Amino acid sequence: MSEQQFTWSDFLELSNNFLTELHDNPKDALTRAKLRTIVSRTYYACYHKALRLLEKKQRFEFDGPGYHKQVIEAMSYLNKDVAERLKRLHNARVDADYHADVPFNLSKVDFIVEQGRMLYHELREIY
Amino acid sequence: MSFTNVTSTAIEDTHVEDKQSFYTRIWDFIKNSFGTIDHTGNVDLSSTTGETTPDRYVESLFLNFALVSNANEIVSFLYENSFLLPIVQEAVGEVGKYFEGVEEDLRLRLFEDPETGDKEIILIVVVNTSPDDALKRFEALRQNWWLEEFDKTQWKMSVDVDFV
Numbered sequence: 001m002s003e004q005q006f007t008w009s010d011f012l013e014l015s016n017n018f019l020t021e022l023h024d025n026p027k028d029a030l031t032r033a034k035l036r037t038i039v040s041r042t043y044y045a046c047y048h049k050a051l052r053l054l055e056k057k058q059r060f061e062f063d064g065p066g067y068h069k070q071v072i073e074a075m076s077y078l079n080k081d082v083a084e085r086l087k088r089l090h091n092a093r094v095d096a097d098y099h100a101d102v103p104f105n106l107s108k109v110d111f112i113v114e115q116g117r118m119l120y121h122e123l124r125e126i127y
Numbered sequence: 128m129s130f131t132n133v134t135s136t137a138i139e140d141t142h143v144e145d146k147q148s149f150y151t152r153i154w155d156f157i158k159n160s161f162g163t164i165d166h167t168g169n170v171d172l173s174s175t176t177g178e179t180t181p182d183r184y185v186e187s188l189f190l191n192f193a194l195v196s197n198a199n200e201i202v203s204f205l206y207e208n209s210f211l212l213p214i215v216q217e218a219v220g221e222v223g224k225y226f227e228g229v230e231e232d233l234r235l236r237l238f239e240d241p242e243t244g245d246k247e248i249i250l251i252v253v254v255n256t257s258p259d260d261a262l263k264r265f266e267a268l269r270q271n272w273w274l275e276e277f278d279k280t281q282w283k284m285s286v287d288v289d290f291v
Contacts, residue, residue, distance in 0.1 A: 066243045073282070084269070084277050088285055091238060091249070098241050107290035110258035 011045035012120060015113055022106060035104040036096035042116035043093035049123040050075055050086055079126060085119045200237045204246060208283050211248060214276050218286065222252050225268040229256040231291050238285070249285045261288050 015038040022034055051071055054060050060074040068090055076083035092112050095102040205212060215235070222233060232253035239246045254261050265288050273286050 066245075069240075069243055069245065069282075080277070081269075081274060084274060087282070088287055091240075091285060091287070094238075094240050094242070105290060107258050107261075108288075111261055111288060111290070114258065114262055 008045045008048040009120065011041040012117065015042045015045075015116070019109065019113055022109075026106060032104065035106070035109045038109055039096040039104065039112050040093050042113050043089045046086060046089055046116055046119045046123065047071065049120055050082070053123055053126055054078070079122075082119065082122050082126070085115060085122075089116055089119060201235055201248065204237055204248060208248075208281075211280065211284050214279060214284060215248065215250060217276070218250050221268060221272045222250075222286075225264045225271075226252055226254060229254045229260070229264070231255050234289075245282075247280075247283045247285060249287055251287050251289050253289045253291060255291050258290070261290070 018034050018038050022028060022031060028034065047068065054071065054074050057078070060070075062070045062074075064070075072083055072087050072090060075086055089112065096104065205215075219233065222230065230252060232251075234251040234253060236249045236251055237246060238249045252265075254264075256264075268286070277284075
């Protein structure tokens, strides 16, 4: 069996699969961890797509700390709508990865993932 | 070549006295008006019985938000970034237009990114509707109001949705 090469959009597919599983079984023992993983991976799919877009356009060089912030701010020059979506998705990912006191429920993650899908689609259109 | 920040559009600042007076006045207003402050500094602003008359921006700000987390930190942040006050104030009306009938709470949260130390205010609309419905309403809010205001926030404010 040949191995398919990993692409960042695989994270979106993974998120969708996890979300479907959780809708089918909301009392999954790892629900809270899965919800955070879904949010985090959804963001990274979009982040890497945005980064590739900016590198392809060869208009920006990134250096130093705060790489994610640099990508978002650079994107604001190309498309403000996309930059704003990416920023909110980034905030959600920071909450998922760093703020254990911030709750995630299925509705909230559905909302976040759908926005991630919309964002990824828009990035593809720009690309 | 390094990335350089966008030059923000001109922002009309509100007049704010010295920090300590501002802080004291707002904190007293919160305590006198609502009286319920737990040990974490969280304040339940769901009732409005205060007699104090603060600055007009802050008055409408705190009268319209059902819950403010880490109130003292939010007040401090808004003092340092008082250009955000009119945007937060305007947000109340705009959110009401697009989330009529499904809006449960409006919250202000001070968000910090541990990777960069950056802080921002997040205005959170808590809703009692489906994610699909919330998304349609939120997109309308974004396209008709928020995206234009976003330019003025210097990356120090967001608007988002949460679910009961």
